[in-house]
Amino acid sequence: MRVNRRVIYITFIIVILLLITNNSSYYWYAKSLLTQAMSEQMTTTANQIRTSIEQSEAGAFFVEDLIGEQLRSAAIFAKSKLDPDIDKISNDQLVSIAADAGVDGFSLMKRSGIGDDIMVGKSSDPNELTLTSTITFGYWFTAFDQLMKNHNVTIPEGQKLPNFWAGIYEVPASGASAVSKFGYYYDGETNYIICVFVNADKIKNFKDIIGADMIVKKTLASNPDILEISGLNGITFGTKPKEYTRPNGIKYVSIYDRPVLFGTHNITHENDYANFKRAIQEEKPVSTVESYESSPILKTFVYVPIKERITEVQREIPYVITIVSDYKSIQKTLNDQLIRVALIILLFTVFSCILVLLVFRFITKSRETAVQSTQEMYIQNVDLMFATIRSQRHDFLNHVQTLYALLTNGEKEDQLRYMEELIEEINGVNDIIRIGQPAIAALIQSKITLAMRTKVSFSYEFIGLDGLSLGVKSVDLVKIIGNLIDNAFDEANKFPVDEREVSVKGWKELNNVKISVKNRVNPSFTLENNKDLFAIGYSTKLEDGHQGLGLPVVKERVEYYRGTIEVKLEEGFICFELSIPMQ
Template identity: 40%
Template sequence: MKVILNRVPFTIITICLTIIFIAINNVIYYSLTKDTLENRMESQLETLANQIQLSIENSRSASTYLDYAISQKLRSDSIAAQLALDSDVEKVSQEELRKLSSLLGIESITLLKQTKDDIVLYKSSDPKEEGVSTKTWKPWYQAFQQLFDAQKVTVNWGLSLPNFWTGPFEYSSADPAAKKIEKYGYYYDGTTNYIIDPIVSDRLHKEFEDKAGITAILNKTIQQSKEILDITAFNPVTFGTDELKTQNDKGEVSHSTPRPIIYGQNKYASEDDFSLVQKAASTNERISDVKYVNEQKVLKIYMPVSINPTAELTDKTGKPINRYVLTLVSDYSIIQDSLNSQFKKLALEIGIVSAISIFLIAIIIRFLAKARDRAVRFTQTEYIQTIDNMFASILGQRHDLLNHINTIHSMLFLKKYDALKRYVDEMVEEVTDINEIISIGQPAICALIQSKSATAIQRKINFKYDFENIKNFELGIRSVDIVKIMGNLIDNAFYAVMNEAAELQHVTIKGWVEDNLLRITVTNPGTIDELKAFEHGYTTKKGSHGVGLPATKQLVQKYRGTISINKDEPGMVKFEVSISLD
């Protein structure tokens, strides 16, 4: 009896200590799991942010190229109008301007006359444009003065060409209440006593934005993601300050500077957005923050994005900025739900183990020890696997990130100045090419083809593309993956022909859907060792690591597809890709 009584306290103490140990162990496990899940979500958000960043930059480059093409058309229309009109503004009638606008296929034409202390919209095919003063329009008024002085326009806003200047798409200055978005060109070469101002609507630009623009990309990303609630891009220079607006002589807003929020709507705005955006921009480091917004717990990631300075993104003075901040908002309840589920399981385990411990202390101790070891091993395995996945994701994107950045860089610097005939001919060709690219119907492919077309023009490569039957078809493959596959194959083909004779510098890509398969072919003159082409390390490029084609093959196989090299046509190399759409 004495022995039994002596053992009771020991048993109780042992059970209590065991339960306490299990509780502590599981609290640690819970904490580690929470950190692991948060780190995993942050890693996934960072990966997604990188993909969104590339898509944004590709789309922005394509939009810049489209804007450049429209600007060149405005200049051509101005020269055509100059040839058709009398050089004296007093001898030009409104009817002439109306007929000329219709003939050129533009919204309207306005003639600007310089007075003693002002520059006014003097005559126009649109009566609402006439009699409007521009003296308060900054920096438009300064640009008009420089044109009348036969100088090159030097304001840091818009695009300057010989005897010509144009600003961005904006609301109608003569009729702000109409909310019409138009683009205005201004031409003066000294042979007339007026500036010619052709005006076009934003129809073509809006069609591009609706199908392949940044807003379309962001909306589609949010719709397809279970975790992402909102995506916003901030201008760190103007965010947190009032938007600077120019008013006409009637007090109506006629022009605006770049918006503080560049893309998105910032639906989950918080009080510390300003300080965190400034910190991310100044340190060039990613910042994460868990907070309650709109009565919902969210995880916000602030990621700085460095860009080449462009007139599209500027501060209030018109000086281009070199960085914006991309913010992603994720639903934190995904982490909390997973933690709650695991916590319930742990609580149930503790209760069962404690009950059994009263009757079989020896077995319980051994069981608890094993359970503890399993829990630790599970935690370590899950943590290591998460880290491995994170590094694998980063390494897998490294090659493609460089490829996309090169594409952006080449598009941003695509500027040519040619003779009048070439301006007109190239404009028709460029607008036609843009419409053909938009007609592809798949936003990611549109942006890629636009980028590669610009690269081909720069390298003087004859680049042709042909896509059929994919406009309204759900591809069943992630946009970022199809961009990687096509981008790597096109880059490989460009490199193969860039040092060849002019007649051999041509590359063709074709894509179509057949028998529920997405088929892609990329063809170029040259030779290749088909036995080694997909081996890691095999390359013919100086300074390359030979990862492009192997990575492409890996992606194709990920979707149960095939990739092969067809050399049936002598002197030609054709890559053939087939991917199942199931």
């Protein structure tokens, strides 16, 4: 009988070990699922912030270029009032002309006589007269030098107009103001460059209203579980930024060299720089659970690279969006789940143990009269015990799955309110979520807004792409579809409002992802007369200066993934149909 007891004890120990192992395994499995879901939501939030920032920056650059054009007009006005010889002009005269032109000031720049250096010779602002050398100004000096030598500027930075160049709004080296916008004019008829400048409050105020910091502020206000959002400079974060020295010895940092471009970075960790570099190197989101003030937090790093240069003037710099979210809600959910599941398992275990003990006692009492029957009964009950264990494991799985389903279906509002609010804030429109590809969903959402603004009837349909690995980078996918939609919108805007139609479709066919974009086209348009659709510089738009780079970019990216493009006309509509192999 001792052998039988030993077997029972061993069995109990095995059962306990199995329960502990299963409980631990499913605890970590549930934790992994919840953490991954939260990480994906933070990534989606970061991409939404990225899209909003890109749109606001485009508006800010447009305002800045308008100011640049006004500066050129002011410089031409000043030239008409000034003597072509700088020595015959007084600083007081520049003050008077600045007031007449409605700008903050004028400076006249000339060669300093030391090599090719250029200095400020006359100015309406005494602070500007301290700039006796500009040769250390980097590409700014290159622009000055090109103006004096060639009367025009060719460097990629800044705004270029005939006989004119304007830099980005920046901290003045002279310290004349917090930030200013400078423009430089030279046509060869004077012995000096006319520098005209205004305080950049208009641009700064514009960014304060719709810029990155305002986007971050609104996101934090609508998502209480997000503790901090920051935009880390992809070039200078983690290193000491370059410092410039004014003539008075005071050092300053360019606004484009700040380690933190927007938001705040107060919740720091020793691994921040390593995760920052990893997000850049891998070009995919990086999430990590850390501890801050004895509380768990989730940090998500999302890299935003510079878009491929498709315009003559491009002022973006790479950055990493970092989102810090409260992890305590997930930890609390996991702990509650663990307690409930443990109680259920404990009840089943106690019931099984009592049942086995009763059977064991029954077998012991009846061993003298029915040995064979006792052996059979023992085997049956051992089988029953293992069947009970399997049932427990099965019920345990169902219970965890049910708890998780209740969690995601919103029936535990006190634990999942932050997730539901986050999903509603980010996606907005439920049918966009069903596209199944976050990058495409974000793009379609932005184009819906554009369609409403331009009064274009915009329809879309994506079937069978949910959860698929398309084998195409999200950046390239957005680039391909985005350029086609933009071209379609441009063509649609040529028609009356009630005829502006654009449609986009996406589906899986065999082992290929198919995308089609269709829009109305002029009845006189023929493919025979427009064979160079994908040639660089080709365009049907009438505006001066259009680059004609959208379709060439699409063709290059599709061919990179060994895909094909088919163009056809269908009853007054032109249709671009792409086929890209899924890898």
